[in-house]
Structure formats: structure tokens, C-alpha cells
Amino acid sequence: MASAPSSPPAPAGHVAGQREPVEVVPPRRSPARRLAVLQAAAEAFAHAGYAATSMDEIAATAKITKLIVYRHFPSKESLYRAVLEQVFERQVELFLANIAQGLEAEGSTRALLEVAREWPDGFRLLWRHAAREPQFGEYALSLRDVAVNAAREVVTPLVAPELAEWAAQTLFDQLVDAVLDWLEHGTAAHDSSFVLLETAALRATVAAWATASATRRA
Secondary structure, rough: OOOOHHHHHOOOOOOOOOOOOOOOOOOOHHHHHHHHHHHHHHHHHHHHOOOOOHHHHHHHHHHHHHHHHHHHHHHHHHHHHHHHHHHHHHHHHHHHHHOOOOHHHHHHHHHHHHHHHHHHHHHHHHHHHHHHHHOOOOHHHHHHHHHHHHHHHOOOOOOEEEEHHHHHHHHHHHOOOOOOOOHEEEEEEEEHHHHHHHHHHHHHHHHHHHHHHHHHHH
């Protein structure tokens, strides 16, 4: 009579009767789903504010479960911050791409408008609402300071040192406010006209400051 086949030897360190360890595979995070959550969060936060917005409302806006929201973002605070970062990083990406093409003032205008069209609620959140939120005011101001650096480089050689910071802040505010107002009162069909007009306004403002500063020094 043939003997029963013997079992394969247990691996080293294995205790008889002990179950083999099961490898735990973390759930896959879809980049597209993450962007959808960010878009929904931007919409909810921009309309109701941070404190009044719940993760349930964000999940409902995105048409997903709250569990999926938490799979991508561990807390409401991290989600709000991620929206700001997404919009800001996209703005920097478009700004650098336009500047690389030698567009300068037109490039700045076009970059802000493009990101505002892609992320209208996120753009409002970053440049209008976040600075008023106690949890995010300091962070929003730090992002603003990075963005204002481009304006500083433009105006610092042209105006008196005691006016340079005011001029940089004002030039940046002019552009951001113009884009925010265009979101409210303009249409995508006329975006090219907006870019033309706002670029002309920026150049005229800088030229006027340079002329007045030269006259003041004379």
C-alpha cells in the first residue's frame, strides 16, 4: 500500500498550527477620484466656509461615500489645506509655463485666469476666503507672499525703496481682484479680451509708477 504523500516542510520560524501571515494590501487611491474630492471640497468650503462644512457634505457633493473621502484625506483640515495647495501649485505651473514663452505680464494674467477657470471655487478659496479662516490664515498669507515675489521683482527697480512693498502688494491685488471679478461678471467666450485689457492695465500701472518715481527723484 502506497504511503500518503508527506506535507512540505514548514518554513523556518513557523510554529505548527499557526496560520500563515496575510499580506495586507492598502486600498488603491485613484488620482482622478482624489481630484474629484478636491473639487467637491473646494465648492463646499467656498460656499459655506470651513467650520460649517462637514465631511458628509463633501462626500455628498462628490457623490461618493465618506469612507472614500477619508481614504484620501485623514481630516477636514488636511483636505482644506490640500485644496489650497492644489490651486497654488497649478497656478505656479501655469505661470512658469507662460513666462518660459516670454509672455511676462500677459503670462501672469493668463496663468491666473486659466487656474481660475479650472478651479473657480478653489481660486476663490485661496485668494478670498482662506486668509479669514483662523486655522489657515497664516498659511494662506505665506502662499500669497510667494506669489507676490513676482510683483516685487517687477516694481523694486522702478520705485523708491519705501514704496516697493506697497507697489508689489498693490500690483498683485490688482491682478487677483481683476480675475475674481471676471469670474463673477465675465464669460469664457471673452477670456482673450480680458487677458488683453488686464495686461494693458498692469503695464500702464507699472509705467505710471516708474514715470512718477523718476520725476520724484529728479
